[in-house]
Amino acid sequence: MNGTDACLKCTICVSACPVYRKDTEFPGPKALGPEWERRRAAGDLIVMDHVEDCTFCQLCELACPVGVPIAHLIAEQKDRARLRQPAAIRLRDAILTHPEWVARAPRLSTTPRFVSRMMRLSTTSRRPQPRFSTAVVSPSAREIHGRVGLFVDCFDRGFDQETLSASTALLTAWGFAVSMVPKSSLCCGAAAYASGRVDQAKRQAEAMRAAIIRDLPNEVTALITLNATCDGTMDQEWAKYFGLEPLPIPMMPFHEFAVSHAPKFFWDGLRSNEELKREGRPRVWTHTTCRGQRRGDGGLFALARRAGVSEVIPLDLECCGAAGSYAFKTEHETTAHRMGSAAKDQINHLMGELWVDSGTCAVHLDQILGIPARHPAYWLYQRWHQASALKGIPDKPSIEG
Amino acid sequence: MRHVVIVGQGPSGLLAADWLSALGAAVTIVAASEGSLALWSGSFDFRNYDQDGSMVTDPWQWWAEPSHRTFAQAWELSDWKRWWTALLRSFQDIGLIVDLTLPRKNRWIVAPTGRLRPTFWCPPWQWTLSSSDPNEPVTLVDVGSLLDTPINWLKARTRDDSAWLTEAVALRRPDAWRQHWSGLAWAAFLDQPTGADWVITESIRAREHMRLPGALVFPQVLGVATTERLMQRIADAVDRPVFEYALMPPAVGGIRIRERWHKSLKSRGVLFRHGHVVEVTDSGVRLGESAGRIAADEVVIATGGIVGGGLALNPEGILTNTATGERDFFSGELNALTSVGVGNRLSHGYVVGRMVGGSDPDRHGDGGAMNVWSVATAVQAIMGERAVNSWLSTREEGPG
Incomplete structure (x- = not known):
């Protein structure tokens, strides 16, 4: 270091x-x-x-x-x-620092109360419930601009197939073939490093890096991420603290890729739908997670504006307190809830949605702030789906150059 | 739309972002670290000391003297008045409760070292005195156990100077108190309902011991997010005005301003990008660690001179990294705000901050003025004087 x-x-x-x-x-x-x-x-x-x-x-x-x-x-x-630390905590942390195990058996996230107490797992922080794939990837043929990798993090693999399918559907609609990596459930090492299990984190990261390189087709030009924590760990910390070579292809958060690569017809479709029913449109709050701030703050705001949302309010929140598994630990639940509650004053409207660049943070903020919180890929897909259904907007350009 | 990249997020970087975004520019702030606001109480100096070190009581008069306008050639007192007002309006917009009447003379504040020093403007929570030999009665609050507070110095001074009617009252420590608490930890505690209740209860109890009728002056611990509400509650409870004096960093006053400014700029769509700028070219900036380039029509360098590798621009227009002494930072000529007038820029890039123009703010006490002047000058050059003038006229006070 x-x-x-x-x-x-x-x-x-x-x-x-x-x-x-x-x-x-x-x-x-x-x-x-x-x-x-x-x-x-x-x-x-x-x-x-x-x-x-x-x-x-x-x-x-x-x-x-x-x-x-x-x-x-x-x-x-x-x-x-x-x-x-006591044995119970060490056992608990052994599990929490292996989110790739939890992702393989997401139903296990619901433990009986007495087990939670015994293992010092928070009984007040909401646990994620699996959400299944709903988005439909349009089969209609279109010009293919290239192939991208979609990084499947532990949270999305185990609990949010819905966001994964929405991301795939959008990327396909924008003209990109999608390869999901890694094929098996692995962890980038973020959770273990956060809990001070540095050697374990390095082992997990090595396995993840090898699997990504093995599973990525050659023609892939960018690896798109849906979780700011994994993105920061792989893009920056692997080289700096894990002693690993950086990945051979550039990484980019989904929302940045959307702003720079989604075609004009897509934004036009979203915007005309937004204008059509301006009255009663939900308010959009954005939260760039602490690890997302590594790249900067304001990207989610720019995305929502680009999609035609007229009222976008960035939450005045540096870290929501979820911080991976932090909020799931009994000894941290009070602090974690206090941290998230700092944004409560800004939620002054009943109808709204929160765009968050990390799934675990979204679960935490959904519980604390009482508004539906999801990854922006999910929200964009919802809007796109609605725009296509309502106005008959084609999911490919009607006029080709 | 003009796209402007601002490098740095201290007072001058945020001020530039504020004014440029208000004028319709698309602003991206790129910074390698947090700015210096956490080291700053929020006061703005106009001119505190003459060349020979003597005090300046009327900075307006000082700047009116033609021989004093060495670098701010174009500025008359009416320009200063317009831009100081614009600054205060910006502070109003981000949520400070600010009186738009500009001070006529310098006032005195207690510096974190315990010394009295002059300043031109400070936020409304700050305790100020009209002269260095005050005769206004005041009650100082000792919350106990704060390192580096000026209270002992103030008490000693009170004993020496019988004309100054000062008394101190001590509050009993709260149960939550810990040895390591800084002013910021105190403020975080007082932002919570239990902390606010504690300070109200203790202030009412201490009121029994207050014999003087003046203001109640706390160290700067009265919350970060809830300051104004909390000060009002205490003032109502003890029936006298409440103020604060600044402490050593982390400086709660500057942090309050930083957080409100960030929130306001983000809600206006200003992008905050973390990164280390390693090159400024005429098409934007390049970031280190292969993080790419950011395209911009204009670049404003606001990297300051306080922490880290701050930059200083000398009167010859040479830019130096104050930490490393390095001078080969830019691949283009910079607009030397020191030697050329508005509109005469040599190439892309403007340097703003308290260190421009070969100024020596630590010696002269003109850092706030240099921030305002350099940012205003860059904003005028980037957005055009006509647009800026019409915007400024909407920012001034109404008739009368």
């Missing part, structure tokens, strides 16, 4: 930490990361209280003016703190 000793003590990371604002016991990223690292380098091996309470949102690292890997230092400290 580079820059571990570059801290200037400017406290800007503390100002960006969402846990520091909601948990008065939390000592903050500066104390748990660079300050702990300096003591460790001097031979002090003591781990600090509350180190596990970091969500690994990495907003501290985005804020740091000198590039200290603050969250990754905290993850190293978590690694050392693991041994002091």
